[in-house]
Amino acid sequence: MSIHISSHIRDIHPPPITEVKGWLAARPEGGPDLIDLCQAVPDYPPAPELINHLKGLLDDPLTARYTPDEGLPEVRRSVCDRYRRRYAAKLEPDQLCLTVGASQAFWLAIMTLCQAGDEVILQSPCYFDHPMALEALKIKPVFAPFEEERQGLPDPVAISRLITPRTRAILLVTPSNPTGAVIPPALLTELYLLARRHRIVLLLDETYADFTPGQPHELFTIADWHNTLVQIMSFGKSYALTGYRSGLLAASAELVRQALKIQDSMAVCQPRITQLALKYGVEELDDWVEANRLLMDFRHNLFVHAFSRPGNRFRLVSSGSFFAWVRHPFGRLTGRQAARKLMDEAGILCLPGEVFGPGLEGYLRLALGNIRENMIPEAVRRFREMNA
């Protein structure tokens, strides 16, 4: 007799990257080598000086110990300094909780802000883990529709129409996964003010913020930002440490205090070795991060130039350093069918549009972080040569 599993969890769709990678087993033999545009990971290794620094810490037995739930004070102080440099932020260490990736920061935020039956507005197309987590917690995801002409940028009027007495937060991802679109600072301020007027939270996922130039927005300069804004951040992409699971939650000190009840029972703390890596990164690696931003920007431009030349029946709708959001030319096929066709016939692995929200079967997401400049012409050639 098999074990009883909650029917509620059974009904949630499996993680899309696992699903798509699962297709590989049934891939026809003798096809072209695989080009993996599936997962958003930087292809380059972490900074060698960071790795050397960590090696020197491994002999210290303290490195193997728990830390306070919210993270080591000296690490949170260094992170605050970086936020001051990057955002001119009015931010204090007690407004931060270091987490097991941005993924866990999202759970802390949602579980602290919402109860079952509440609603969260998401901009479509949205990062697939967000509705998956909301559904697991019986919180209703309310999708703001995707408009091609806006390239997926949120429309404050459309969002304001979705606010109900059950709405707890407007959730935005900038730069967007999957469209790569960056929400301009003035639009973010408008959305922040909309949330503030309705006394709900603007929940901002800035996992890819380090791949944009300059100060991403001015929200952290507002004296009482923490009464409206909750930010979740990942350092996995910034320092090429996705497997270290480094993220944080930035919010009011009171929200962080309440979130520690979940943190303590869920993870206790971000691993100490990850915190030590983060401290080194935020103190020493601003130039390294900037060099990699320029590299990713270069690759993105190369891709856009090649992909957008006339003669490609796949149409680039929106893109950024990590992602391209593409309309596929196979009118009768769903995104899943189109993605499978690309895998079978062209050896390209990518994600179907519909995993990013309802009604998006006509699109595909290409993750560009994983592909070096020398492979970009070949990847684009395979799209161009696909038959309908």
Ligand SMILES: Cc1ncc(COP(=O)(O)O)c(C=O)c1O
């Ligand atoms: C928008 C977005 N948020 C959060 C995450 C998860 O980040 P982490 O690896 O830090 O948990 C990702 C990962 O791809 C992402 O794209």
